[in-house]
Amino acid sequence: MILLSLPSRTDRDLYPALMSPELNAKYPTDHKAFVRIDVSLRMYWHTLFDICPELLELSGLDGMSIFRPFMAWAGEKKLAFDWSYYLWVYVWLRQSPFKDRLLADDKYLRSVMAASAARWAILDRGRDCGIVIGCADTRNLVIGWKCRSVRLGREIELIEPEEPLPAPPDIFGYFTLQTFELDVFPGWQSLAR
């Protein structure tokens, strides 16, 4: 085993690297710290491509031509990696070499919007019951509902409104619902970084 010059006694020593492929590369591959960081990075990879496998059609099977540059960009922007993780991937793809193929088929957009709605419904612990996500690239809306019954899971809906809402000012916008009804439009909120 190679002696490691970087601190690695505790998990905390590795926190900055846990979301950075670039920093992981600084650790020798036969060190436990490298494996621990690799485990963490794989979670980001699987969270993206297991839920949105369509994206692998753009990148190739290992996903790395999306994953590595996106994670580097996310690091520069200090993205919070909250429920909007997938939407930020789309934002990045839109200004990447994948842009033309991305915009040629709306299945990618549907996939990331549904994934982010589901992630909100899984992770949010506020009092809201649902989230509505809109995008400047589509008139459709995606809604994520939290679990409302002990026998049910979270629910995701795609809605094609007869009267479209105004487009969000940014690429994506969202608003939350305090009940299990879509009966208000309080205006779009921008994604937090």
Added chain:
Amino acid sequence: MRLGFNFTLGDTYDMAQRLIAEGHIDYCEFLIDNFFCVDPDELAKAFDCPVGLHIMYSKFLEADRPTLVDFAARLRDYIDALNPIYVSDHILRFSHEGRAFFHLGEIDYSTEYESVRDRVVAWQDIVGHRIHFENYPSIMDGGREAPAFFERLMKETGAGVLFDASNAVCAHRNCGTPFEAWRNVIAEAQHFHVAGYRHSLVEPFISLDTHAEALAPDTLAFLRDFRSVFDKPGATMTYERDDRIEFDDIVADLKLLRDLFGQPEERRHDLALSA
């Protein structure tokens, strides 16, 4: 030892009911904050057995006080309606500098004790209930300091430990934390978790708490060697399974646990009285 199953979402409702009906488990553990939009009375009627309440995302080490007060207010509704055997939470990190971990982080036990202790005291005060805190499946060598940390935490805060036996096995495999170092913690603890683990995909292999595999031989050996320390009146052990959820596989593991600990002496509904 009473055996339970972790109920995290409606998908496993029918299976949990069957585990109860066939006597494989004696109680259910709700991952309670997954159900914060479900009426507390509906949850109270969901299973004809006692329940434990396990918290996943209070983030009490990181969240501000108003957020925690609001979280606790909703949690209280479920505590009041369900009269749980126990309420438990996690000591770990969900983010670093505002950016979320997808594989959650372990704290530094040697430098963070005081701040964690103060947070634990405040969190129990806000909830108004004793909380049992779960140990982490340590990977890095700092995990060797976990047993002393939890022992001291129990002593100085009145909190309990929800001792996860398979997390301790992972820590033993990954950083050499001796099982013996946990003896006092296990002796004090009343509530336990156990599950399967798997190895990392790349070498040098580390063991990861996955809740997706059968109980490993070394986990069962640990339980067998410390059986008399684990088992005590009112003790509970939740079998966790979050992936590859197959009824027969789960029952096979529950039978191993039953064989090890024997049938519980108390009747199922006596559990609620032992909280």
